[in-house]
Amino acid sequence: MITRRQFVELGGTLAAVSALACEEAPPQLASLLTPATEPVAPPASDDVDLVSHVVGRLSFGPRPRDHANVRSIDPDTDRAVERYVDAQLAPEAIDDTAVETRLRRYGELEESAGELYEYKEQVLLASLTSAAILRARYSERQLHAVMVDFWTDHFNIDSAKGDCRWLKAADDRDVIRAHALGSFPEMLRASSLSPAMLWYLDGRVNRYGAPGDRPNENYARELLELHTLGVHGGYTQQDVMEMARALSGWTVRSRREVVFGLGKVEFHPEWHDDGEKHILGRVIPAGLGSRDLDAVLDLISLHPSTARHLATKLCRRFIADDPPATAVDRVASTFVSSRGNIAGTLRALFATPEFMRVRRTKLKRPFHFVVSALRATDARTDGGPALHEMLRRMGHAPYQYPTPDGYADDETSWLGTLLWRWNFAAALASNRIAGTHLEPAAVRSTLGGEAGLRAHILARRPTVAEREILAAAPDSLPLLLASPAFQRY
């Protein structure tokens, strides 16, 4: 082990701690931290400790060395955790070349919206799904990956609808990943002009040509109900209709209409209702044209109802299905005072006593469960079709949720997936998943043996009852992954 001073002298940011511990780290540096051959200490208490709690919530689950690595940041656990959180909130400072290297084969996902049409839709969906799994499994920017998952549901787009088949890849890159820990107002604006979103919620056909034309309200409604104010956020049907008028005229060049400039978003003044609008008690004057968009987004992106809606969802993700009101209040007020700064809002959330106090209140959704099992066992994976199939069985295939509300984030919605989780645990532990491989002996030795493996996967020492059940089994690994404790975070 190195001292903290030595570590600082390495010139690394604290963020680099986890980066160095990753399996692709340059060997000479990694060995200074936790030599690959030297076992690390697993969680040692009977209850889930603070480090396990925080790593469990900010990531897709700890890898064998993560607990020890976070503790090594500072002898004082609170300080170590604080610095781990700080590092995760600044992902750009975390070296992530390892995962970027793995993603290089999915170059098509970096294409412009227009170029995406050159690819087969099935190829794009498979690549997107693989990339999501690989990022969640391998990225050192774990909180960023977790928030990408969060926003993907918040701004849900079913990749099967219309040209979303091609355009979701651009939305994932330019809206979700670009802004996941950035500014909410900027993310909202990017989403409103995302070609995939214009397709998914019919904004592209929201056209006002002649008096009497009725606007298409689909996007306007979901913008208010799901993306910003929330269903009880205090808007009326009249607000929805006025919002739709304000957003009319924005469209995207589609396959059936043009040959050039596919996927290009443009404003058609002749399809825009340029009259005066009344939204949420405010007047948008006539004649603003395309500037109506920013005028209405300004009304809603930092609205108190938006703050409350987002704070509730964030607290549901990070604290409990039924989030405590005091925490929601604090997070909502930080959202407003930080002008929708997502990292700043999360920092406030992670500092609430409610967040610090809770343990294991959340059921992992299937994607989280699958990836956390891969991480817990240091499994190598190509993120390929075998895993896509497993996720589909569990009803959690990425980018395939049909309605705009996104996959649910509560326990009840996912209780029916237990059998497939057990099935996955058994298949993973016995290396029966194509494209994925783990070495149980290596994991055990990293954690100093069987007892270490148990404490690592359960995030605490096993109870007496668990010990007896595990002792009677020929192989504990599938059972540990299938256990109720591992379904939670």
Add this chain to the structure above:
Amino acid sequence: MPSLGFVTGIAPRDRTLVVIFLRGGADGLTLVAPVADDAYHRARPTLRVTEREGLPLDDVFALHPRLAPLVPLWASGELAIVHSVGSEDATRSHFEAQDLMEHAGTAAGGWLGRFLRLRAIGQPGALCAVAFGTELPAALRGAPSATVLRSLSTFSLGDGAHGMLRAIADLYAIEHNAIGESARDTVNALQRLERLANAPRPLAAADYPRDDFGEALRQTAQLVRAGVGLEAATIDLGGWDSHFTQQQLLEPAMDRLARGLAAFHRDLGPDMARTTVVVMTEFGRRVAENSALGTDHGRGSVMFALGGGVRGGRVLGGWPGLGSDALEGPGDLPVRTNYRNVLAPILSTMAEPSVVARAFPGFNLEPAALFG
């Protein structure tokens, strides 16, 4: 309005819907031939079903002789047929027509997936929706949980499953909460399936066609009998795109379909009362045969509905005749009944009418009188 499930005394949650999709555009005029219509015989000099060959259904229609195994189900009043049925999609493209039919409009998700999610009768079990095959059909997209299976044997924990399942049950036994409860349900379902798999097969099941289709039906019956909470199953049967040498293509396909359905009916026995099978296809074929002894893509075809209290022994949908003024576009049987109106009354046995309406957004339902 109470849904039909309550009227017939079978609770909606005990019902299962089995959707068989005939991929490729099945020729309704061969499956259920209007043998009493002279225009039919004139349009199909080579491919027609003659009045002598056909198995008479009513004054107009006769079943193709290869569908003979369906006759007893027709006679017992459990099998209903709807003629001149299809969707509003007039592209005559397999992809477009199947896409529209399965999505049921431009809403996201498939009609069946949406329906299952909307009706939400409680905890979705691991086997609440099963698609036999290698891919999830578009109709099932958006279901709370959907399983693609080639065989029920996939549904196990692999080697040493027995011990593992016991240990898992023990680990969850101390969980006195929703997760523990769900785990106990799951363990029970697995054990029921295991017992069924090991039980001697009923003799009646022996005559399923020996192919993927027969196997899918057999396993569907197994799931229904096991009471594991199967709400819907989908099975594809291909081989209906009969542009040339139609007879050679369709006869074996009809064989499989009819033998499979008859075996399923026999296998399920009394459980057929809570199981409805619906057979559908993306479109029918051109009325006139082509020069390659086949038929090209058309519009209206047929749908079958079997079991679950359907009042059968009837061909619904009427018969417009095949006079040139009755045909559509290049000479196609028009769609007189939208396929949603055939699905809707069946779904209404499983959920409130308002739920059914929401599964088919943007469409004004006029449910066919399948049950009345």
